[in-house]
Amino acid sequence: xxxxxxxxxxxxxxxxxxxxxxxxxxxxxxxxxxxxxxxxxxxxxxxxxxxxxxxxxxxxxxxxxxxxxxxxxxxxxxxxxxxxxxxxxxxxxxxxxxxxxxxxxxxxxxxxxxxxxxxxxxxxxxxxxxxxxxxxxxxxxxxxxxxxxxxxxxxxxxxxxxxxxxxxxxxxxxxxxxxxxxxxxxxxxxxxxxxxxxxxxxxxxxxxxxxxxxxxxxxxxxxxxxxxxxxxxxxxxxxxxxxxxxxxxxxxxxxxxxxxxxxxxxxxxxxxxxxxxxxxxxxxxxxxxxxxxxxxxxxxxxxxxxxxx
Amino acid sequence: xxxxxxxxxxxxxxxxxxxxxxxxxxxxxxxxxxxxxxxxxxxxxxxxxxxxxxxxxxxxxxxxxxxxxxxxxxxxxxxxxxxxxxxxxxxxxxxxxxxxxxxxxxxxxxxxxxxxxxxxxxxxxxxxxxxxxxxxxxxxxxxxxxxxxxxxxxxxxxxxxxxxxxxxxxxxxxxxxxxxxxxxxxxxxxxxxxxxxxxxxxxxxxxxxxxxxxxxxxxxxxxxxxxxxxxxxxxxxxxxxxxxxxxxxxxxxxxxxxxxxxxxxxxxxxxxxxxxxxxxxxxxxxxxxxxxxxxxxxxxxxxxxxxxxxxxxxxxxxxxxxxxxxxxxxxxxxxxxxxxxxxxxxxxxxxxxxxxxxxxxxxxxxxxxxxxxxxxxxxxxxxxxxxxxxxxxx
Numbered sequence: 059x060x061x062x063x064x065x066x067x068x069x070x071x072x073x074x075x076x077x078x079x080x081x082x083x084x085x086x087x088x089x090x091x092x093x094x095x096x097x098x099x100x101x102x103x104x105x106x107x108x109x110x111x112x113x114x115x116x117x118x119x120x121x122x123x124x125x126x127x128x129x130x131x132x133x134x135x136x137x138x139x140x141x142x143x144x145x146x147x148x149x150x151x152x153x154x155x156x157x158x159x160x161x162x163x164x165x166x167x168x169x170x171x172x173x174x175x176x177x178x179x180x181x182x183x184x185x186x187x188x189x190x191x192x193x194x195x196x197x198x199x200x201x202x203x204x205x206x207x208x209x210x211x212x213x214x215x216x217x218x219x220x221x222x223x224x225x226x227x228x229x230x231x232x233x234x235x236x237x238x239x240x241x242x243x244x245x246x247x248x249x250x251x252x253x254x255x256x257x258x259x260x261x262x263x264x265x266x267x268x269x270x271x272x273x274x275x276x277x278x279x280x281x282x283x284x285x286x287x288x289x290x291x292x293x294x295x296x297x298x299x300x301x302x303x304x305x306x307x308x309x310x311x312x313x314x315x316x317x318x319x320x321x322x323x324x325x326x327x328x329x330x331x332x333x334x335x336x337x338x339x340x341x342x343x344x345x346x347x348x349x350x351x352x353x354x355x356x357x358x359x360x361x362x363x364x365x366x367x
Numbered sequence: 368x369x370x371x372x373x374x375x376x377x378x379x380x381x382x383x384x385x386x387x388x389x390x391x392x393x394x395x396x397x398x399x400x401x402x403x404x405x406x407x408x409x410x411x412x413x414x415x416x417x418x419x420x421x422x423x424x425x426x427x428x429x430x431x432x433x434x435x436x437x438x439x440x441x442x443x444x445x446x447x448x449x450x451x452x453x454x455x456x457x458x459x460x461x462x463x464x465x466x467x468x469x470x471x472x473x474x475x476x477x478x479x480x481x482x483x484x485x486x487x488x489x490x491x492x493x494x495x496x497x498x499x500x501x502x503x504x505x506x507x508x509x510x511x512x513x514x515x516x517x518x519x520x521x522x523x524x525x526x527x528x529x530x531x532x533x534x535x536x537x538x539x540x541x542x543x544x545x546x547x548x549x550x551x552x553x554x555x556x557x558x559x560x561x562x563x564x565x566x567x568x569x570x571x572x573x574x575x576x577x578x579x580x581x582x583x584x585x586x587x588x589x590x591x592x593x594x595x596x597x598x599x600x601x602x603x604x605x606x607x608x609x610x611x612x613x614x615x616x617x618x619x620x621x622x623x624x625x626x627x628x629x630x631x632x633x634x635x636x637x638x639x640x641x642x643x644x645x646x647x648x649x650x651x652x653x654x655x656x657x658x659x660x661x662x663x664x665x666x667x668x669x670x671x672x673x674x675x676x677x678x679x680x681x682x683x684x685x686x687x688x689x690x691x692x693x694x695x696x697x698x699x700x701x702x703x704x705x706x707x708x709x710x711x712x713x714x715x716x717x718x719x720x721x722x723x724x725x726x727x728x729x730x731x732x733x734x735x736x737x738x739x740x741x742x743x744x745x746x747x748x749x750x751x752x753x754x755x756x757x758x759x760x761x
Contacts (some may be wrong), residue, residue: 066373079554116703145414148413178512179578181493182493182494182578183493183494183495183496183578184485184491184494185485185486185491185494185496185500186482186485186489186490186491187489187490187491187494188489188637196613203482203484203485203489204478204479205477205478205479205480205482205483205485205610206477206478206479206480206482206483207476207477207478207496208417208418208478209494209496209575209578210684211417212417212418212576212578212579212582213578213579215580215581215582217414217415217720220414221406221414221417221478222405222478223405223406223407223410223412223413224405224406224407225405226402226403226404226405227478227479228405228406228478228479229478229479236548253468312581315580316579319579319580319581320493320578322580322590323493323495323574323575323577323578324493324579326574326577326590326593327492327493327495327498327571327574330567330570330571330593331567333496337563340563340566341559341560341563342560344441344445344559344562344563345555345559347445348444348445348447348555348558348559351445351446351447352447354447354583355447355449
């Protein structure tokens, strides 16, 4: 599909060529993207997570990321806070956060990382196509292509992509699903290998959905009957399970629609520039008006006459 | 054609010149840190607000405020209102300067600025930015071509380079002669192309933030956003012409063009009325107007934005207001502030990133933005002083 669109862009550009007044090529509005059965992903079972942060350590080791400190936070907030660091950053691709449910007062640990969306908003948004959905299911970032415009950070509904704010030549940083470092060697992701509680399951997305269903069916009192990420924002390769009384929204997993967030922008773009018809039509109309006015002026023999509106 | 445009040839190094230099130098100081120590050393941008003042003002507002070029060109050249001919050259010049600054600001805001040319060859047709980038690049080229006649008129056949460069005088004249021939043959094509390209990217800027449905406030998250961005740009175009015209008269000690600008201002209520009608129909259809009164910052910001549009809409219907230089200027300012606030609302204020996040530009960000503005004013000052932009007083 990706290849088809690229090819289509080039054909469109060649045909439009010199006459075209706008280069935005006529890419067709595409259908909902279907998940590929060969895509890998992870199932994060928040009911099993014990909050040991072994996955965070494994991720830092795998990606050679520096440590971040939250020492001194107890002075700032009056008490030490479990989440360390507070948020994902350019040095932290995955993070365990403790969420306390407002109603039940129950603490749940939940893992944060790139969701590796089925239909990634970042991919749709990126001006140069530096973010791509790979055959293994990961969303890959190409630092060599990137211009550093940060539109992907705006686009991502989970606010996952991070920018290196303190580097002279900054890049975007985010979880890679260990695509190149481990998946290519047949190994599972670093975080899932490190998890001692079996809270992170690595596998094919389709298998993970089956596993999640099975868990819900076998222990209906332990799980909320919903797999987060199966449908949200068009589906994600990282899936979540939660306790029956703990809403996903309270875990920082917002109650998103089931359609990809890039649907509206893409259909507007495609409608405005479909086959260059709208720009050419506007051009012709304006040209017609201009020609009419110039002839009228010539016939009137003046250049500065008309005072009406 | 009654009166010809001519260079001002005034004293160039005035106190204002030094003010501009001061702003440019202080911006350059912060620019050093941005380029060598990272954005974090200068700006208040964060993971929640990856777009800051430089995108919201320098780019989004910059493009809107440069709309004077295409609106004036359309009114005069396409719709044949020759009477406003005097306004075209300054409008096209300021549009060129405006887009030049937008390009510079984008370069400044890009983390990997040296990859800016990637937009030319690595295409991603689904990206709104892709469309914006191409239209802005092409339109800047068109504006450059539209400004060629000014240079040709002044220097064609009179190229007189200093010292050893004098040997190139003949070549210079030949190039200008060719440029003159080329622009005379093709100007109509470029004038219309400029308007079409403007339609394209002015509206696409409105599409940009629609990729974040869960971040942008309901008051501004609408599928109509591209049309609203385009129509508001059309509103602010004539307002900018009035704003710049008034200031140019004041600072260059010329007679105010109140008659001409007042007459030109009659288009503003027409455009503003269309814009406000579309805006309120959209708000009513989506049923979100109540959110403007919920006491939130976004709500107040929306109400202020609306006031800045509605007041000049009614005021400019009166001829007394239009033909009074001060009142006209204030009304134009109101429309300009309204559009600026609208862009800020969409790109920053309306972006709801949760209670833990907020953004206010740093001194460094303001300083760099002011430096760009100063550079723009300086370019305008140079151009009107040495090129036939402003017409003789009438």
